[in-house]
Amino acid sequence: MSTDLDPTPSAAQEPATPASTRRGPKVVERGSRAHLVMIGASALVALAVIVWGGQLGTFEQGQLTRVAVFAIAIAGLNVATGYVGLLSVGHSAFFGLGAYTTGVLVVRYEWSPLATIPAALLLCLVVGFLVGLPALRIRGLYLAMVTLAFGVAFPEIIGQFEGLTGGSEGMTIRRQQLRPPEWSGFTLGERAEWLYWLSVVMLLLVMLVIHNLVKGRYGMAMIAVRENEIxxxxxxxxxxxxxTAAFGVSGAITGVGGSLFAMYIGSLFAEGSFTLLAGITLLIGLVIGGEATRMGPLVGAAAVVFLPYYTSELGSGQGAAVLFAIALIAVIFVAPAGVVGGITKLVRRVVVLVPAPRVSAQRGSAPRDPGRRPKKGATG
Incomplete structure (x- = not known):
């Protein structure tokens, strides 16, 4: 029993703690009404942004097209590096291989640009399997050196097939060859708008494929390999x-981004667009956006497209590069897990998603009391 002389008051005498300080993050079950409302609201916001982008001018729409293209390429890199932990520096080679597949098929064999996307995907898938074979024996920096050699060698390999790829002089896809298909309803003068919608649709498909891949059993296997192989x-x-499957899928997705990039830029030059610097740019975008996140590639692509553009307005030449480096260091310092990783950490302080409880297979069966012994002769 406490008295007035007690230095510590009893529990009944303690001042009540405000409910706001005791309340933790709100718990939302997956599949619940609140969860579905969150998904619906996010989908509406995304749809509004996409429609807004379709109404912009040619230059602004072109910038958003580049964001979608680089987001696809970074999403491919995220499969190998983010989810499996296979550090790849030379993914620019897959990006360039997809672009040159489209360029060669359109210029030399008069394919429709849209029909070259599956061809680029399949070719990069096979090459990705082959490049991923060293990952069975080596890992870490040694694997990064192998991918580095692949990225450095790609422009030289392109230069050896001058009759097919144009060699060091590059390859130009004529504007007429990039005409939108008739069923799309877009004319040749509306090619920029057609590429915008095509890139956005392909980005949504890639994000859906990666979402289903990561949520399945193979996704659990990838994360397990990344955390501890033994x-x-x-x-x-x-x-x-x-x-090997992760490297193949990674190369295929990045190759799709390269195919769209060839349609967007219309002029292929291996020594200019697909050097090791392009591979480092993809890696920087992945780090800024956030590894092993669904929205990280999109945020990272926006960073690598818009940061150089806005820093170039503040300085020119080396000054712009320094400003871009400062902005990059600032982002990494503030959010070590990437922008999306940092935002996710803040959101979890407010809302936490938990799996829905499993429903018993036998309806109406009451849960068994763990402390109650079964009757004699009854099976467990």
């Missing part, structure tokens, strides 16, 4: 298949 192997994960 533990993943002990759990029954096929390390070889997971790594």
């Amino acid at each position: 533990a993943a192997s002990a759990s029954g994960v096929n390390i070889a298949v997971t790594k």
Whole structure:
């Protein structure tokens, strides 16, 4: 029993703590009404942004098209580097391979530009499997050196096939060859708008594929390999298949981005657009946006497209490069897990998503009391 002389008051005498200070983040179950409302609101916002982009001028729309193209390429890199932990510096080679696949098929063989996207995907998928084979033996910086060699060698390889790729002089896709298909309803003068909508649709498809990939069993295997290969192997994960498949899928998705880039730029020059610097740009975009996140590639692509543009207005030449580097360091310092990773961490202080509780297979069966012993002769 406490008295007036007690230095610590009793629980009944303690001042009530405000509910706002005791309340934690709101818990929302997946599939619940609140969760569906959040998804619907996000979809409406995304749709509004996409429609708004379709109403912009040619230059602004072109910038958004570049963001969508680079987001696809970075999303491919995210599969290997973000989810599996296979550091790749030379993904610019897959980007360039997809672009030159489209360029060669359109210029030399008169394919429709839209029909070259599956061809670029398949070719980059096969090459990705082959490049991913060293990942079965090496990892970390050693694997990065292998991808670095692939990225450095790509412009030289392109230069050896001068009759097919144009060699060091490059390749130009005529404007007439990039005419939108008749069923699209766009004319040749509306090619920029057609490329915008095509790039946005392809980006949405890529994000949907990666979402389903990561949420499935293979996605769990990729994350397990990234965290601990020995533990993943002990759990029954096929390390070889997971790594090579991840590199193949990664290269294929990045190749799709390269194919769209060829349609957008219309002029291919391996020494200018697909050097090692392009691979580093993709890696920078992934780091800024956030590794192993769904929206990270989109945010990172916006950063690598718009940051150089706005810093060039503040300075020119080396000054613009320095300003871009300062902005990059500032973003990494403020959000080490990337912009999306930092935002996710802040959102989890307010809202936390949890899996929905499992429903018992037998309806109407009451939960069994763990402390109650079964009757004699009854099966457990």
